[in-house]
Amino acid sequence: xxxxxxxxxxxxxxxxxPRFDAVALAEADAIRTRxxxxxxxxxxxxxGEADATRTLATEQAEELRLANxxxxxxxxxxxxxxxxxxxxxxxxxxxADADREKAEKSAAEAxxxxxxxxxxxxRSENLWKWGARGIYAVGLIIAAPVQFLAFxxxxxxxxxxxxxxxxxxxxxxxxxxxxxxAHRRDVLPYRVGIMIGAAIAAGINLWHGAxxxxxGLNAGIIGAIASLGGPIVLMAYEHGIAQKVxxxxxxxxxxATDRAKAEEAAARKKAQQEKQDAELAAEIARKAADERAxxxxxxxxxxxRSGHEAxxxxxxxxxxxxxxxxxxxxxxxxxxxRVTGSRTVGITAEIEALSRAAEARxxxxxxxxxxxxxxxxxxxIKPRQKKDPETPDGRRNNGxxxxxxxxxxTQPYSAAAKRQxxxxxxxxxxxxxxx
Numbered sequence: 166x167x168x169x170x171x172x173x174x175x176x177x178x179x180x181x182x183p184r185f186d187a188v189a190l191a192e193a194d195a196i197r198t199r200x201x202x203x204x205x206x207x208x209x210x211x212x213g214e215a216d217a218t219r220t221l222a223t224e225q226a227e228e229l230r231l232a233n234x235x236x237x238x239x240x241x242x243x244x245x246x247x248x249x250x251x252x253x254x255x256x257x258x259x260x261a262d263a264d265r266e267k268a269e270k271s272a273a274e275a276x277x278x279x280x281x282x283x284x285x286x287x288r289s290e291n292l293w294k295w296g297a298r299g300i301y302a303v304g305l306i307i308a309a310p311v312q313f314l315a316f317x318x319x320x321x322x323x324x325x326x327x328x329x330x331x332x333x334x335x336x337x338x339x340x341x342x343x344x345x346x347a348h349r350r351d352v353l354p355y356r357v358g359i360m361i362g363a364a365i366a367a368g369i370n371l372w373h374g375a376x377x378x379x380x381g382l383n384a385g386i387i388g389a390i391a392s393l394g395g396p397i398v399l400m401a402y403e404h405g406i407a408q409k410v411x412x413x414x415x416x417x418x419x420x421a422t423d424r425a426k427a428e429e430a431a432a433r434k435k436a437q438q439e440k441q442d443a444e445l446a447a448e449i450a451r452k453a454a455d456e457r458a459x460x461x462x463x464x465x466x467x468x469x470r471s472g473h474e475a476x477x478x479x480x481x482x483x484x485x486x487x488x489x490x491x492x493x494x495x496x497x498x499x500x501x502x503r504v505t506g507s508r509t510v511g512i513t514a515e516i517e518a519l520s521r522a523a524e525a526r527x528x529x530x531x532x533x534x535x536x537x538x539x540x541x542x543x544x545x546i547k548p549r550q551k552k553d554p555e556t557p558d559g560r561r562n563n564g565x566x567x568x569x570x571x572x573x574x575t576q577p578y579s580a581a582a583k584r585q586x587x588x589x590x591x592x593x594x595x596x597x598x599x600x
Contacts, residue, residue, distance in 0.1 A: 195571065297402040301339075304395030305332055308370055311388035314380050315373035331369065334362035335396040342400065346407040356404075359396045366392035462491050469497065476504045 312328035342355035367389035374385010469492070470477045480492045480500035489496060501510045507517065 199571065293402055293405070297398045300398045301336070301395035304391035305336075307391035308332060308366060308388045308395075311370045311373065311380060311384055312366065315369060315377065331362060331366040332392070335359050335366065335392075338362060339396060339399045339403065342403045343406075346403055352403065352407050356400055359400055363393050363396040466492060473501075476500050479503055 309328050309332060312331060313325065316324040316327045318324055338355050338358040342352050342359065344350075345352045345355055370388030370392055371385045374380045374382050374388060377385075469480070476497075477492075477500075480497050483496050483500055484492045487496065492500075498508075498510050502508050505513050507513060
């Protein structure tokens with residue numbers, strides 16, 4: 166039989182004190198810590214998602230803005246191209262209209278000049294034609310009475326028709342010459358006949374004027390001139406018409422043609438002379454270039470012979486074997502590869518080794534991790550903060566038992582710090598192996 170002792174204070178019963186349970190307190194602290202960590206993780210995750218959402222929204226907005234700008238730029242470019250196309254079409258149309266108006270104006274002016282020339286030619290031809298006929302008529306009026314007086318004989322009245330025969334002979338032959346011109350026949354026989362008839366009539370007038378006092382020498386001379394002048398003028402008119410019909414150029418046209426031919430010959434001779442001068446200058450320049458090339462080749466050969474004697478001997482042998490006049494760049498490159506083994510002219514094995522060593526040193530300097538105070542690992546370690554002496558010890562709440570640490574309580578290092586740790590670990594291991 167057990168006896169229970171009831172604890173009283175001032176006559177009142179006192180409830181028993183609960184027992185101190187360190188495990189429960191540690192579990193509670195761990196639960197709080199885990200809840201805090203989960204809350205922080207959720208908060209960080211939410212903040213990260215919010216930041217990612219904001220970043221995504223910002224990027225999408227920027228992409229949309231850029232797309233809109235590109236679309237607007239494309240529209241502006243299309244509009245500018247369309248405006249330029251319309252302007253170009255308008256300019257082409259205006260130019261075509263101007264060219265057409267200019268051509269029409271030139272054609273109208275040419276037609277006007279041609280019409281004026283034709284009108285002037287027709288007017289001058291009419292004047293020439295009727296002037297020649299008028300002169301012939303005046304000559305006939307002057308010469309016929311002289312011949313009537315010369316052939317008048319009361320005993321032989323039939324001789325009164327002789328003047329008509331002599332003067333009519335030249336007139337009829339002139340008509341024949343006009344017919345020959347119109348039908349593109351030979352005009353020379355008619356002209357010869359006209360001149361014979363006119364000469365006979367003129368000789369008769371002159372002879373009767375000199376021998377017959379009733380006619381007189383003056384009348385005979387005038388009659389001779391009239392007998393010759395009319396047919397000559399009429400024949401000259403028919404000669405011009407014949408040349409026009411036959412397409413025979415006039416003296417002015419022949420002179421213009423000769424002048425044009427002389428100018429063309431002079432221009433052709435000048436062009437030929439200029440071509441010869443240009444060819445001569447090109448030949449001189451080519452010879453000078455060849456001479457410079459030969460001098461440069463000599464300098465290059467001497468430089469290569471003195472600086473790379475072994476390669477030069479191989480190159481000269483290859484040149485001789487290939488039948489080349491001098492060591493070309495191809496032959497020199499082949500000889501350099503044969504002697505040094507390098508395909509790059511100017512690079513030897515020693516130069517290649519030095520270059521690779523320098524590259525290795527540079528790679529070591531740029532890729533070796535940084536140790537010491539500037540190391541990324543040290544930058545992840547925060548210095549221990551000094552606690553205020555008046556700050557109560559938090560471990561007193563759980564009886565001095567430290568809280569239990571679980572996975573996820575400590576924030577992990579960043580990816581850069583992890584890579585730096587790997588580099589430093591590898592470097593440290595390599596240093597230990599070397600030592």
